[in-house]
Amino acid sequence: MFVINRMTKNPMTVTADTKVDEVAYLMKKHNFRRLPVVEDGKLVGFLSDSDIIRVSPSPATTLSRYEINSLLAKMCVRDIMKKDVISVNVDATIEEAALLMYKNKIGGMPVVSNVGAVVGVITETDIFKTFVDVMGLLDSKTRITLEVSDKIGVVKDIATIFGDEGVSIDSLITCKKDDGKYEIVIRADINDVNNIKTKLEEKGYKVIHTVKIG
Template identity: 60%
Template structure:
């Protein structure tokens, strides 16, 4: 799954010369939290609702409404935008976008094409939705969590057990732990969970949990 498959396309953009007042209006009308800044068809910055609110006069200001409006009209996006922008290519795996957001503690990324044009925005909500789809959570599956040793042949051995018991694996995820151990999370439509658990235990695998998640 790639970024282009989950991003919001044709995002609302501003230019460096856009006024603060106009940018605030765009955020309100489109109910969004960030605006990529575009110049000559390229991504040159980004502005967020927090950036805009920081330059707004406080409630304690002695300025008149006319003076406030005049001040906001003079401040341009280029004066407060972040110029060092973290972005992601539309052809990148969605995991790369998730990693960038996690490392940089941000909730959204502008998406660019190979020539640097803004083609979309991907947010943490898009990542969460992708996770739900990848794990097929809406369908309602049995989730088995196994603790295994980090050694060659474990995945093949477990897959053989499922095959021999007539169980099809829908998703298979490994999560490293300390002490040379791994958690393996397996989801599927497993009818005889007790029998499958017994078979896995007989082969030396510890079944930590068996549960049903989703509809």
């Protein structure tokens, strides 16, 4: 899967000279949490609702609503935006985007074209939805978790067992454990879970969990 298929396309943008109170209104009106900042079509910053909250007076302030709005009206986006922006190319995979967000502890980032133009925004919600789709969690499948050793041919062997029983695997994901072994998570339409479990265990594969989700 690619970022271009999961991002919010053609996002609303603002300029660095836009007043903070105007941006705050736009974000609230359209329910946005992040906005790219552009100049001459190129990305120069990124603004989030947390940046606006950071410069807003405390709820305990004695300032009136007029005074608060007046204060924000004096600030420009350039004064509070993040200038060292982490972005991802539109041709990147969703895994690359997820890794960037994870390593940099951010909840979203702009997506740019090969010439630097902002073409989208990708967020943690988009990544989360991708995970749900990849795992087929809305399709009411049976989930089987196996613990296996790291050796060549394991996936082929397991797929053969499922195929011999007439079961088509919808998704298969592996995850390395701290002890060097792997967990393999398989999702499929399985009518007789006990039968599949028995066949797997007869081949020496340890079934550690089964459940139907969705």
